[in-house]
Amino acid sequence: MIKIGAIKLELSDWLYNAGVVGLAKILETSGDTIKKVGNVLEFNEEALQDFEEKYFNYFIDKYKPFTSWQRIISFEDEINSFEENTLNDAFINKLNDYIEYTKTKLKSASYKSGYAIIDDNEIDLLNEEKKLKKIKKSKKQLISDLVPMIKEQLKYIQAIISYLKRDDVKKIILAKNIIYDVIAKFWSDVSFLNKNNSKNNMYEEYKSYFTSNIMTYLKDEKHKYKYQCFSCDAPISKLSKPASYDLTWVNKMGVDMSRKTSHFWNFYGDSFICPICNLVYSCIPAGFTVIRNRGIFINENNSMENMIKVNNTSINNNTSFEELEEKSYFKIADSIKQSEIERASKEIDNIQIVKLDSRNDRRPYTFNILSKKKLHIIVNHRKRLRALVNATVKVSSNDYINLYREVIGRLYNNKNQFDIINKLLILNLDGKFNRLGYVKSIININNDFIGGIMGKQSVYYKDIDKIQQLGYELRNIYEIKKADNKISGICYRLLNALKTKNQNRFMDTLINAYMYGGKQIPVILLDALKGDDKLQTVGYAFILGLQGESGKLNLGKEEKGNE
Numbered sequence: 114m115i116k117i118g119a120i121k122l123e124l125s126d127w128l129y130n131a132g133v134v135g136l137a138k139i140l141e142t143s144g145d146t147i148k149k150v151g152n153v154l155e156f157n158e159e160a161l162q163d164f165e166e167k168y169f170n171y172f173i174d175k176y177k178p179f180t181s182w183q184r185i186i187s188f189e190d191e192i193n194s195f196e197e198n199t200l201n202d203a204f205i206n207k208l209n210d211y212i213e214y215t216k217t218k219l220k221s222a223s224y225k226s227g228y229a230i231i232d233d234n235e236i237d238l239l240n241e242e243k244k245l246k247k248i249k250k251s252k253k254q255l256i257s258d259l260v261p262m263i264k265e266q267l268k269y270i271q272a273i274i275s276y277l278k279r280d281d282v283k284k285i286i287l288a289k290n291i292i293y294d295v296i297a298k299f300w301s302d303v304s305f306l307n308k309n310n311s312k313n314n315m316y317e318e319y320k321s322y323f324t325s326n327i328m329t330y331l332k333d334e335k336h337k338y339k340y341q342c343f344s345c346d347a348p349i350s351k352l353s354k355p356a357s358y359d360l361t362w363v364n365k366m367g368v369d370m371s372r373k374t375s376h377f378w379n380f381y382g383d384s385f386i387c388p389i390c391n392l393v394y395s396c397i398p399a400g401f402t403v404i405r406n407r408g409i410f411i412n413e414n415n416s417m418e419n420m421i422k423v424n425n426t427s428i429n430n431n432t433s434f435e436e437l438e439e440k441s442y443f444k445i446a447d448s449i450k451q452s453e454i455e456r457a458s459k460e461i462d463n464i465q466i467v468k469l470d471s472r473n474d475r476r477p478y479t480f481n482i483l484s485k486k487k488l489h490i491i492v493n494h495r496k497r498l499r500a501l502v503n504a505t506v507k508v509s510s511n512d513y514i515n516l517y518r519e520v521i522g523r524l525y526n527n528k529n530q531f532d533i534i535n536k537l538l539i540l541n542l543d544g545k546f547n548r549l550g551y552v553k554s555i556i557n558i559n560n561d562f563i564g565g566i567m568g569k570q571s572v573y574y575k576d577i578d579k580i581q582q583l584g585y586e587l588r589n590i591y592e593i594k595k596a597d598n599k600i601s602g603i604c605y606r607l608l609n610a611l612k613t614k615n616q617n618r619f620m621d622t623l624i625n626a627y628m629y630g631g632k633q634i635p636v637i638l639l640d641a642l643k644g645d646d647k648l649q650t651v652g653y654a655f656i657l658g659l660q661g662e663s664g665k666l667n668l669g670k671e672e673k674g675n676e
């Protein structure tokens with residue numbers, strides 16, 4: 114009888130950790146028992162039985178809603194609810210879009226290599242693809258004349274869908290989809306990602322490269338082995354496959370290997386790892402959460418338990434990357450709260466956030482450190498930040514920015530938000546942006562950043578509302594005097610003064626503006642403008658009111674909204 118032992122994996126650097134987390138998630142999803150003790154993951158060797166199935170099932174389960182397979186088969190609902198009496202142009206457009214999409218996918222290289230694996234004569238999808246034709250309506254034709262053509266197309270589509278849903282077909286096509294959508298963004302060159310193997314069964318390729326040698330390795334007497342695994346120090350017998358593996362296939366995902374300046378990666382380049390670490394590294398894509406071309410991994414190596422928890426964010430095909438990031442921060446905050454309750458004395462280290470942008474060939478990974486203070490700001494302003502997630506602003510004819518990304522990016526890099534606040538207020542004056550509430554959110558977040566992280570003087574949050582209200586009241590005075598056409602000129606001058614941090618110019622403009630309105634400058638405004646650090650926060654809050662965003666209105670709304 115073979116003695117079944119336990120495999121133990123200990124947390125290390127981020128790359129290895131991503132692999133361990135991925136492995137843990139794969140095993141957990143497939144119902145295997147895993148133990149998380151401190152920073153160690155433990156599971157029985159027998160969990161590696163049929164691991165190739167578990168590996169692909171994990172990705173298919175998580176990413177199916179994003180796949181082209183899903184998009185193609187989801188048209189079945191349309192076919193089932195099709196009624197010729199209610200046929201309209203909208204349906205025809207939808208059908209034509211679908212046909213165009215499906216034709217492209219069915220003849221793509223990835224699908225073609227899938228057909229080679231399925232090796233089945235029942236139906237040839239490349240033939241079926243040719244039968245799909247867009248519906249064209251001539252001017253003389255009535256919509257009802259198109260019914261026979263449409264019915265014929267729906268019949269072809271149904272046949273394609275039924276075939277794609279067959280278990281053995283689905284298994285291969287979905288595996289091809291997730292290899293392309295997720296796995297290939299993290300590693301390449303070996304196993305099913307070796308170009309020569311693209312027409313081989315990926316499950317078998319995975320097994321033969323990553324798991325088949327592990328059992329032998331585990332059973333071997335290792336005390337005479339003279340080499341050590343670069344990653345986990347385990348003994349290895351030879352510096353060649355299958356006794357050990359190199360890391361170049363993973364390197365490609367990291368830093369540009371052609372640049373000799375990267376010591377870390379050169380170090381990896383001539384290093385050898387044991388078969389178990391080889392398996393761990395193959396699971397890196399499962400450690401990340403990926404949305405389209407972007408992925409995130411949180412290296413919170415406090416404990417194995419937390420590490421897995423914070424990297425297990427559920428997503429669906431409507432989730433944007435910004436939403437995923439936003440959700441991830443709250444998982445971190447929750448996990449910190451939890452571990453603080455459990456171990457009151459434990460100091461929380463900084464947390465490393467690793468982001469992948471696979472469209473960036475040269476530098477696909479970015480690393481950010483999230484300090485506890487920054488996390489506090491993110492948590493305290495949760496509602497405000499969440500509202501920014503979907504806020505996309507057109508800044509010029511072809512240039513769009515996402516406000517969440519802009520604000521979080523500055524926070525990460527210890528930069529204040531004044532430039533983006535200024536830009537948004539200018540866009541508002543130019544009639545190109547009207548969501549002034551977002552500007553207020555950014556002013557508040559930034560005010561906390563200035564006080565909490567930069568250690569400078571911040572403005573009491575209720576004062577921000579009051580000052581904004583003063584700006585709004587001055588606007589009313591101008592409106593009553595029918596001089597509203599002067600407001601934007603004043604705003605431009607004030608914004609310019611703030612941009613160049615010119616306090617005198619700001620004050621002069623302000624004094625003139627009040628004089629024209631026949632009013633004295635309110636004392637509270639004068640007081641608030643006294644500190645150097647406060648000029649910009651106070652100034653922008655005032656301009657926000659002057660441009661028409663009422664402070665009073667916000668006072669009630671914000672307080673309710675931010676608990």
Ligand SMILES: [Zn+2]
Pocket residue numbers: 342343344345346347386387388389390391
């Ligand atoms: Zn190892």
